[in-house]
Amino acid sequence: MKFTLSWLKDHLETDATLDEIVEKLTMIGLEVEEVDDRAMFQPFTIAKVVSAEQHPDADRLRVLKVDKGDGELIQVVCGAPNARAGLIGAFAGPGTYVPGLDVTLSVGNIRGVDSFGMMCSERELQMSDEHDGVIDLPEDAPVGTPFADYAGLNDPMIEIGITPNRPDALGVAGIARDLEAAGLGKVKTPSISNIEGKFPCPIEVKRDFAEGASLCPAFGLRLVKNITNGPSPKWMQQRLIAIGQRPISALVDITNYMTFDRGRPLHVFDADKVAGNLTVRRARAGDEVLALDEKTYKLGPDNCVIADENGVESIAGIMGGEKSGCDENTKNVLIESALWDPMNIARSGRDLGIITDARYRFERGVDPAFMMPGLELATKLVLDICGGEPSDVVLAGEVPTPDLVIDFPISEVRRLTGLEVDDAEIHDILTRLGFGVEGDGAVIKVLVPSWRPDVFGKADLVEEVMRIHGLNMIEPQPLPALDAIGKKILTTLQIRTRSVRRSLAARGMAEAVNWTFIPKAHAELFGGGKPELSLANPIAADMSDMRPSLLPGLLAACQRNADRGNGDVALFEVSDTYLSDDISGQMRIAGGVRRNTAKLDGSGRLWSGIAENVDVFDAKADALSVLSACGMDVKNVQIEAGGPDWYHPGRSGTIKLGPKNILGTFGEFHPKTLKAMGVSGVLCGFEICLNNVPEPRRKATRTKSPLVISDLQSVKRDFAFVVDKDMEAVKILRAANGADKKLIAQVSVFDLFEGPSLGENKKSVAIEVTLQPQEHTLTDSEIEVISAKVIANVEKTTGGVLRG
């Protein structure tokens, strides 16, 4: 909402400075977004043309000598037909920015003659569209003074952002009312008197909503005949231009002026182009209208229209029709002031894609009580500016009278804001804002004015008192502490999310935050793409489906980095995936991808060693580190060969806890998956579902189990077994461990060998068994017994043999 300072002062008697007004507007909730002090117009000076000679080389140019008040004559080449000796106009020297041309002047040379500035037209100063000649001022115009002061171009423009709840502030008069309530002056909006009709209005208005609720509670219309629709007066044009509106003709400018002055949109029809009576109704299938924006709109029953015998003439409350529009030949005008259903206007405007100042106001709610006064004021402006003779007013329907009364306990102000405001001041503020106040006890009755559709209840009245009394009067007060020392505030899942992030970053990975919506094709590759997880209105085609996995986003990110020259990347994300559109389908996943040589110990080439390409075991280590960061003992999980089909079938694994609970998967990626995604390089990745990691068992105390350490020295023995190539190491380890659960403290694989000497499809797995005696140092024969048992157990379980 834009207006100028002088415009505001039409409605508000005030001594406040521009700065004070701006500050106050913001502090009462009418946030000032921009102030243009019009300094741009200051360099233009009133100057007199002393002589005007014909340009030696151009028929239509003259060479002027201009005096801007200091007696010095400035040479200016000018093409305006009215440029002549004695003319007084607006002069701009070199260096001046001319807004109408969007040019900063410099010293010019036109056909061999130097020119040191220009005499300006109204268009060049954005005063009007006039460009037939330069500005021609009366003889008494004060030469040498700023033109802006003389012409009123120094009127500061203020733009405020109006929140959707304040349609009353979409007119300058409403803004003045708020400022008065806030103590910044006295409202002096001129009162409106009814204009008596000279004859009956020949046109009837029918509201036809047979099939449902009326979309038009009331409709006022009046004919003014024998008018002249020339340009509107300068003051009106200047104000409209100042707020970015283009003056068109007196009738159109009057409706625009009323929109911004009083927040009352109107419509004018050229009465001679209207056939028969007017009907307000829903549009019918097949109805269309050529609107004032010169576009044709196809209408339907959801749109409300004003029609005559020829069809639709106007889209109600949104935009008029071209056919019955007013132009310079209009002799008789119909002025419409009506009320529309806000929801219908909002929906119609949105569906038709039309944004107008009228729609903007009607969908937020105009003051119903001002419908008829608005029509009277518009009539007065038409009569004053265009002349003519008014008819009686036709009123169809009934103007509703809002009569909401709120029982308002005055203590609500303190209860909700902490403010101590005198009862008298509360009364006063509400009264100045136009509320009716009755009673003076603890609970008063407050009548909501017709222009405040946003006020429903007590809290709304508290807001009114608070914003006018002053938000800055509220002293901050500490929130009482709940406990002396803060309690645990995070859930297990939140704690794990945080630890896992830090833990993966500490493994050299960089955290990514990827879009949760991914291309449909990617979602399908990773088990997603369900219709209920597909957006109806994605912002881009490749952001269409909720991700079923973090991996496609991470793989795509790896490729983007590779394309930028960073091929060795390790990325992770700890965030959500979506298996259904239900709350239970949102899973907290930790996922990561390593590309090329981005291994834990470092990537790329270094003099001390060249990093190898990543593989399934890098992904496995990352995955297990996640479980470890969640507080799990990774010895308790089972690793099974194979995983989902986006992984390499022989180089992937599934991590389980028990037969049913799948904690996660890891592996190298399937080449077909990578190809389908357009991703290249050596890539491995993992995902762990943090929701599936069980809650830690709650113990009564924080005491740890007692530490038992033996003073006796441990003994290590090595064994190598030749087994079938596809024998899983975990089976050998388990068999060795089972030989003596008490004495065997640890078993590890320290070597793996495959070669022709072992025979076809065989491999050698070498293990180290650590024996930890508990009671006495083991004798050689005791060790022999255990060794034999280890060998027997492993050979029996795996079918392998001890390597000789």
Add this chain to the structure above:
Amino acid sequence: MSELDSFESETLANIEASNDEAALEAIRVGVLGKKGTLSARMKTLGKMTPDERSIMGPALNALKNKVNEAISTKREILQDLAIAERLASEKVDVTLPVRPSPADVGRIHPISQVMDEITAIFADMGFSIAEGPDIETDYYNFTALNFPEGHPAREMHDTFFFNPDENGERKVLRTHTSPVQIRTMETQKPPIRIAIPGKTYRQDSDPTHTPMFHQLEGLVVDKSANIANLKWVLEEFCKTFFEVPSLNMRFRPSFFPFTEPSLELDIQCDRSGNEVKFGEGNDWMEILGCGMVHPNVLRSGGLDPDVYQGFAWGIGIDRIAMLKYGMPDLRAFFDADVRWVNHYGFRPLDMPSLLGGLSS
């Protein structure tokens, strides 16, 4: 000079002249060994008269000690030399680079870091952290939050929709974290103090808007929480979060469907240069919206607005991260460019805490 004197000086000179431990050992054997020259002299003592012996005995023993001492001194010198020589040969170029530790390479994304900072602050004020689903029903995202059907305020949200289900209901990607207010009130009795960080979505894309972004919602509901408390909480939060000694703040009236009265908070700053500086300048920057929970919202949560009252606020996490740490473009947050993450990200062990002053 006696013959013994010349033997002594010759022997000591040989010892001194030896170049390595082997030569020294050869001298020792040659002099002190079983058949050594000094050992041979010692053997002659037995054949001497007692008078001769009383002179030669001490003389030879003294000489033996002297030679032993000279050998051991020389041996030490030679050993030192040998070590020095070996060490010299073992010299490496210590300026050669080493691999950094993984914890020095990895990075935490600024959004996670800022969420941890926020959590640290609100934990101190007794808030719990609540979460909710990204895919919401129209009821939780709008209706329960006092957005009437068809209200222009709904339009302002640029909502992402899913396709309608068999009942004609269409789910949405939540446009704010406020649905969690309702979900919390439905399951938890006041007093409620929660902070709700999470992903939110709107159909928007430019340098300061992305279709997915992060919001932090706060909710306090009890029997006394008012705007004075709200101002305190937010002022303390802003000062602590931005880590500036003083911050000029301005609350002004505004409008949100789910709060009444509604306010916005501006921070005074200097926007004249490339970066925004707080605590100076003449510009105001809007950083959050807040207000008293609307009576209709309390009712949606099953609470009587004449008994319970409270306040709520919503702040853009990405936005305050940009303001605090100076990233110019929001879109880069979601690009996973390692150059960006390495530059703007945080070291994994830099856990924000109030004792450490959040980021210092």
